[in-house]
Amino acid sequence: MEPILELESARLSLRQWRDEDLPAFAAMCADPQVMRYFPAPLSRLESAALIGRVRGHFAEYGFGLWALERKDTGAFIGFTGLSVVGFDAPFTPAIEIGWRLAREHWGLGYASEAAWTALRCGFDRLALQEVVAFTTETNLPSQKVMQAIGMHHAPADDFEHPRLAEDHPLRPHVLYRITREQWLQTLHG
Numbered sequence: 001m002e003p004i005l006e007l008e009s010a011r012l013s014l015r016q017w018r019d020e021d022l023p024a025f026a027a028m029c030a031d032p033q034v035m036r037y038f039p040a041p042l043s044r045l046e047s048a049a050l051i052g053r054v055r056g057h058f059a060e061y062g063f064g065l066w067a068l069e070r071k072d073t074g075a076f077i078g079f080t081g082l083s084v085v086g087f088d089a090p091f092t093p094a095i096e097i098g099w100r101l102a103r104e105h106w107g108l109g110y111a112s113e114a115a116w117t118a119l120r121c122g123f124d125r126l127a128l129q130e131v132v133a134f135t136t137e138t139n140l141p142s143q144k145v146m147q148a149i150g151m152h153h154a155p156a157d158d159f160e161h162p163r164l165a166e167d168h169p170l171r172p173h174v175l176y177r178i179t180r181e182q183w184l185q186t187l188h189g
Contacts, residue, residue: 063081
């Protein structure tokens with residue numbers, strides 16, 4: 001499959017990563033507030049490695065986590081996209097939608113706008129039947145984005161994240177789902 005290199009929404013470009021994104025991305029991933037629902041902030045090297053893994057995902061699957069750029073300023077503000085869940089859980093195999101935005105771009109609707117655009121790509125262009133999202137139980141801002149794009153919490157599917165220690169406070173995760181049919185219903189009211 002030919003990789004899907006770029007998507008657009010009203011205010012954002014979802015595009016391929018550029019080498020010059022690293023400083024802003026590393027700063028975002030080093031911000032303790034941005035990373036409060038993750039085990040730890042990332043070093044510059046860890047951020048660069050993450051970009052490498054994202055590029056590899058695009059090469060392998062044709063989609064992934066797109067870099068987010070504001071159309072009005074050209075500023076890099078984070079990422080949003082789709083990825084293959086990389087661990088075993090009762091709901092896998094699955095495609096997840098995810099996002100991370102720099103703090104100065106929070107509260108402006110960018111996460112929902114970009115996530116909706118990625119979801120549309122998943123159902124329209126990739127012909128996915130379902131997309132999932134998950135986060136730690138305490139990450140209410142991310143859960144609000146999941147709800148805003150029409151996803152539904154599936155409490156029976158909540159799980160303990162297998163990559164976190166059993167006593168880690170972020171280990172309990174909630175799972176949200178949306179099927180292609182539900183998405184179409186959202187579109188057509």
